Amino acid sequence: MSLEFLWYIPNQVTPGHRGDAVTVDHNSLDTLTAQAKALEEHGWKGALIGTGWGRPDTLTVAAALAARTATFEPLIAIRPGYWRPAHFASAVATLDHLTGGRVRINIVSGKDNLGAYGEHESDQAHRYARTKEFLQLVRKLWTEENVTFRGEHFQVTDSTVLPRISPHGGRLHPKLYFGGASEAAEHVAATAADVQLFWGEPLVGVQERIERLRSLSEELGREHAPLEFGLRITTFVRDTTEQAWAEAEAKVAEMAKNQGAPPQNPHRPTAVGQQRLLDLATRGDVLDDNLYTAPGKVGGGGAGTTWLVGSPEDVAKSLRKYQDLGITHFVLSDTPYLPEIERQGNQLLPLLRE
Template sequence: MTDTSKTPIQFAYWVPNVSGGLVVSKIEQRTSWDIDYNRKLAQIAEANGFEYALSQIRFTAGYGAEFQHEPVAFTHALLAATTKLKVIAAILPGPWNPAVAAKQLATIDQLTGGRVAVNIVSGWFKGEFTAIGEHWLEHDERYRRSEEFIRALKGIWTTDNFSFRGDFYRFTDYTLRPKPLQQPHPEIFQGGSSRAARDMAARVSDWYFTNGNNVEGIRAQIEDLRAKAAAEGRTVKVGVNAFIIARDTEEEARAVLDDIIAQADPEAVNAFGDAAKQAGRASPEGEGNWAKSTFEDLVQYNDGFKTNLIGTPKQIAERIVELKAAGVDLVLSAFLHFQEEIEYFGQNVLPLVRALEDVRTPETV
């Protein structure tokens, strides 16, 4: 396995291009889904040490998300407002065809100096597929379709006269020009905690996102994933979801978490939980995302409280370095008040992380 201990851990944030914030709670969230807020947020994140942002994909209202901006267009707008930040556009196989996605993203990559990436979302929300007339596949079939989608993207982006014969997608002698600037192609992310998700990541993805979890749980997932990837002659980087509550004292941070949960919207949380757990439990082993999440976990969409980046800057920095030691390459973060909290994180937490990395990085392996 490649040693990555000397590579600094990276940071991404969830783009709030969907209304309602990142917790299903009636607590105040000084966060907005509009473009002016998000342009400024991207600039703040870029100035405060964040390397990536991840736009969200939703087609229909629900679970507090009444309004949703389309992620590919929104991604391009954020890239146009920044100079270094890489923005990951979420794409859902089914509504998107890989030829259209490949062409959209290649153009954006050309226009923004090679800063776009893609997150392939296999789908968890059956009601959304039904609403827009898309066929809802069984759990492992969704991942099989996503794998074909990624293979098609890679083929279109890296070869001329591309031909492919799959169960879901077919191409005959297709050449895309211009191709993306990034070589060999824009980075490909995917999520999921199921066996099918990890196996797909091992075979075809550059990055694997997992829901929030404790260090032991994350380490077990990463060891499993990387063993499978090594058997394929590949390496895969790992990002973990975390809802970050950084305050001057641990008491303040814990009080914020208590308030978020106390003001949770039970109807919205339970509705989300029913849909999400159906998707997780539908995996043959019953271990997909959200399969074992509690009500409190589900108040944050991606089990972000479980990662426990809640406390003082020092506590959070130490826990981030522990995640790195477990194999995490990137923390995908969410916040209650995005602009001010990303700035606080960049000024108060990130310098401590970098200092701890220097101290804990061995000179020899």
């Protein structure tokens, strides 16, 4: 199976990220388009666009960036609570049609500010049961016509989404990426998702989860193509190993000075996957060859909790070890975004494609 390399485009109202300089136009269309075009020019397939209440709408941002690019593929993060399945399926089918099949979707089920957008299902079991139905129904709407569906959370009658999604090679519809480390999340991934995304855990942890998800897929009677696996992680790359570690440690020290800003999503630290990452720091500042856990101690969250640090050769070697476990989708990033798109596109990607 071929490898796919994506980046991350910051989709946030509040400027500044992990010590970056604050700029007024950080989320303007021109700024984000410059990043998307740089991704095209430097060998990246596309980029994840993050979601959360209080952030710009991802589908709108993705549509704007797709209109200004030629090959850029947005990986659009969405929460089922923001959308009804048929409305979402129609919106994505339209964007997929207009872009010639460049759309990917990342379904997010972690807690958010539910009350702000009229949601009440905060219980984990209900949340993931709803997510599973959402995935099942959206896939049906993209691949079948005259769909009637009667679920616990969603229902449609004689529903046909237009325009119909056109197959592109072996791709019948946009890939459905999914994250989550709880038992409930893994059951959803094993049965209803296309790609399970992992955070930057040590190799042994990722290997255990891949083996468990493969077993679950068989046990639960997965009906789709085999589940694929992806890694979402910060890659801190410099010309030499020594330079990379010196600058990474300096950046963490600067983050420690500025620690205390409220998290964008206050529920994130309670998520099972996030807690797994934060717990890694108790095992040491550096795990495996170059997985740096110290950022998680000073406010790093999500993909910024752990970093792969080193020269292009160091980081490529580590990513190839994840590939050997079965990872085929890589969603990488570091800040400042635009220079790192260019640096890692020029120095890291060629090594990964050898």
